[in-house]
Amino acid sequence: MKKTILASTILTALAAPALANNAAVVDTEIEQIKIIGNKADSRQIAGSGAVVDEEQMRIEVPSDINQLMKTIPGIYVREEDGQGLRPNIGIRAATAKRVEKVTLMEDGVMMAPAPYSNPAAYYFPTTFRMSSVEVLKGAPLLRHGPQTTGGVLNLVSTPIPEDFSGQVLTQFGENSSRDIHAHVGGTEGQWGFLLETVQRSSDGFKNIDRSSRDTGFDIEDYVAKLQWTGDRQSLLAKVQYSEEISNETYLGLTDADFAQNENRRYGLSEIDQMDNSHTGYSLNYAFDATDNLTINILGYYNEFARNWFKLDGGNAYINNANKGDADALAILHGVQDEAGLNYKNNNRAYESKGVEANAQFALGTHNLEVGVRDHTDEMDRFQPVEIYDQVNGSLVFQGEVMPSGGNNRLEGADATSLWITDQWQATEDLNVHFALRYEDVESFRNQFANASRTELDGTRSNDSDEWLPGVSFTYDVNDNWQVLAGAHKGFSPLGGGAKNFQEPETSNNYEAGLRFNQGSFFAEAIGFYSDFSNKTQQCSISTPCDNGAESGSFVLGESTVTGLELQASNTFEVGQFLMPVDFAYTYTKGEISEDNAVKGFIDGDELSDIPQNIFSVRVALDNNNGWVNYVVAKYADEMCVDIGCNRDNNRFNKTESLFVTDFVSRYEVDSNMAVYFKVENLFDQQKIVARLPHGARPNKPQTASLGVEYSF
Secondary structure, three states, X not given: OHHHHXXXXXXXXXXXXXXXXXXXXXXXXXXOOOOOOOHHHHOOOOOEEEEEOHHHHHHHOOOOHHHHHOOOXXXXXXXXXXXXXXXXXXXXXXXXXXXXXXXEEEOOEEOOOXXXXXXXXXXXXXXXXXXXXXXXXXXXXXXXXXXXXXXXXXXXXXXXXXOOEEEEEEEEEOOOEEEEEEEEEEEEOOEEEEEEEEEEEEOOOOEEOOOOOOOOEEEEEEEEEEEEEOOOEEEEEEEEEEEEEEOOOOOOEOHHHHHHOOOEEOHHHOOOEEEEEEEEEEEEEEEEEEOOEEEEEEEEEEEEEEEEEEEOOHHXXXXXHHOOOHHHHHHHHOOOOEEEEEEEEEEEEEEEEEEEEEEEEEEOOEEEEEEEEEEEEEEEEEOOEEEEEXXXXXXXXXXXXXXXXXXXXXXXXXXXXXXXXXXXXXXOOEEEEEEEEEEEEEEEEEEEOOOOOOOEEEEEEEEEEEEEEEEEEEEEOOOOEEEEEEEEEEEEOOOOOOOOOOOOEEEXXXXXXXXXXXXXXXXXXXXXXXXXXXXXXXXXXXXXXXXXXXXXXXXXXXXXXXXXXXEEEEEEEEOOEEEEEEEEEEEEEEEEOOOEOOOOEOOOOEOOOOOOEEEEEEEEEEOOOOXXXXXXXXXXXXXXXXXXXXXXXXXXXXXXXXXXXXXXXXXXXXXXXXXXXXXXXXXXOOOEEEOOOOOEEEOOOOEEEEEEEEEO
């Protein structure tokens, strides 16, 4: 309460001069759901960023967020299911595990199921209904949080149109896949609305031993928006609901079986299935108090419920079979009986809610933002285990064990955040960005000894707070060249499993670079460096920590991440055709920076989930008459599965490098209709792109689809 009162006082005090001084002008048309703006804005900010704009989204029609992220420098992707259902995305020094070290937002609202206590993104917004995607890195990301080390990922949904209009997009493809995206909306007078849905289904590209069950998914997603706009104020209400059933598993393959058939699944995983639903509400009020003061108040509430029913402990069979254990391999192949197989209902319910107030105003050459957020989230874990026997290759139910201990617990967090930012146009050529953020997080875990929750098995709690300063600048050397640099302190909360003596992850982060812009040609080179005093991991079954723990937090110790990001784009004229070309490259080296005998790490051990080299090339051929063809090529080096894979020649401790090419051809039939043809993974290259969870896993094979888009 004291912090909230303090923040309100600061807001009032700093806003007072702006109310009294109407001479300065600030852009009152603030699109609160966007954190950068358009692609041109991303190339001018006093930090580093990228925007996948509406045009690219419209042409490529992406359904898998992983494939979009691979075209942005500084982004690391570890695929899992080949469909993008459970993304693992990292940004710079933020590891890729379940997007847990990245601030994930939709329209400026945090979208992790429990951003502070359980940030692992088992829910991810449907990419198919997004109009653009923004990535913000460097010191300016301190405006957002809680994850402030690597970057912010903001998904921008379909906006309410100015005039009554709509669109229906239908896509059909291999593996009986069907995707529909439809929306209708408009604005009349002071009122605007949007109704939208996405319907997706597929049989999947894998085949289960001795089973007729498919490995696909069914997804339904619905959105409704209602906006009222007054003289100097507006109110935007948004409601979203989605549900998913996907026949996905944690069980991968042995390397030998992967080499024979990448798209095989063992019969032990036949009954594995994810069942989830998400409901989100948000209300955004904007008030232009004066010509140079805008106040926004945002309230949000999200619920996410999921039950991933799947084989528990399959990793032991995979590891033993990879080591040559004939019995383990026979059990995986279904030719040897096995009693007492555990299939866990990974049943969890999440709640996330909060209120945020932000004021933006101008004072002379300064554009300031001051804000406060009060947030609460919680995770309820109740996970019964069903016992099966494998008999003659079939699964036979034996009984059920009710949960206790780690399978029966509540976790939560209360957080207060404050921020102040200042964009100061110091001279005509020099723009300086100051940022200060404060995070105060109190977390807890209550673990129960019985299913009725009448007896506690144990409790944990943690209280941490951090001040996070940052500064960055851009300097225009001339009309073409710009220099940028920045430094900020990064922070990552420990989560609900933290013990009272543990400290949150903090880091000192630096970046510096050059930009060149002339006509349609743009080039950027940015070096970055992150120095961690206590890099941490969030432990889970899907991504165990390096100490083997499958819950709680693990502190790795001192680490550094160093890298270089390059990107360039230009549009060439080839006869009557235009040829836009976009190139992105990232070099990264992440390693332990100090010997730690207690944890078994030594200076120079490579960090997991960070490929050393990644690049992408996008080339288009546009005839300026409605026909455009895109080729997108993407490459990523191998990655460590566990820390220190550079110290041995164990192939099971690494993924494989991957080069994939996608093709899209789109033709505008008329002003209302377009048709397109897509081939993902054109040359059918499949590799071991992940070994977590539980064995070797492939990317999507060559997959073709045909789509029709009709607008009115």
